[in-house]
Amino acid sequence: MPGPRELIEVAKRELIAGNQYAAIAAVIAAAERLIMPMYLNLGDQSEDDRIDTIGRAVVASQSLCGFCVDDEPGKPERYIEKLRARFPELAVVDQIKGPVPGVVTVRVQPKR
Numbered sequence: 001m002p003g004p005r006e007l008i009e010v011a012k013r014e015l016i017a018g019n020q021y022a023a024i025a026a027v028i029a030a031a032e033r034l035i036m037p038m039y040l041n042l043g044d045q046s047e048d049d050r051i052d053t054i055g056r057a058v059v060a061s062q063s064l065c066g067f068c069v070d071d072e073p074g075k076p077e078r079y080i081e082k083l084r085a086r087f088p089e090l091a092v093v094d095q096i097k098g099p100v101p102g103v104v105t106v107r108v109q110p111k112r
Contacts, residue, residue, distance in 0.1 A: 002060070003060060003061040003063060004031075007030035008026070008030050010022075011027045040057070042067075047079075050079075051079060051083055051086065054079075054108070055086055055087035058109065064109040066107040067105070068098050069103070070102060070104075071102050076104045080092050089110055090108050090111065091110070091112075092107070
């Protein structure tokens with residue numbers, strides 16, 4: 001799934017080609033991705049599949065993404081370690097208290 005930056009580039013190409021409606025559609029899609037973040041429920045996936053999905057989503061969006069994980073001893077650190085090993089192009093921004101008790105939010109983005 002292309003991120004906002006890629007969609008803006010699509011819009012530029014479409015404008016140059018004279019396709020106004022395609023350019024407008026690309027700009028709207030980019031705006032929606034900036035305004036309305038994507039939410040995924042990964043509860044049915046294995047831990048390794050979750051980590052792959054999270055990493056691929058961050059790489060595809062090329063933006064800051066967050067995920068929640070249970071605040072069990074060592075679990076957030078394990079997720080971070082696996083993400084760093086599988087996706088070295090990503091940087092962990094921070095690890096903060098989650099939206100509900102017993103949950104941690106980890107924010108990740110592409111290295112700049």
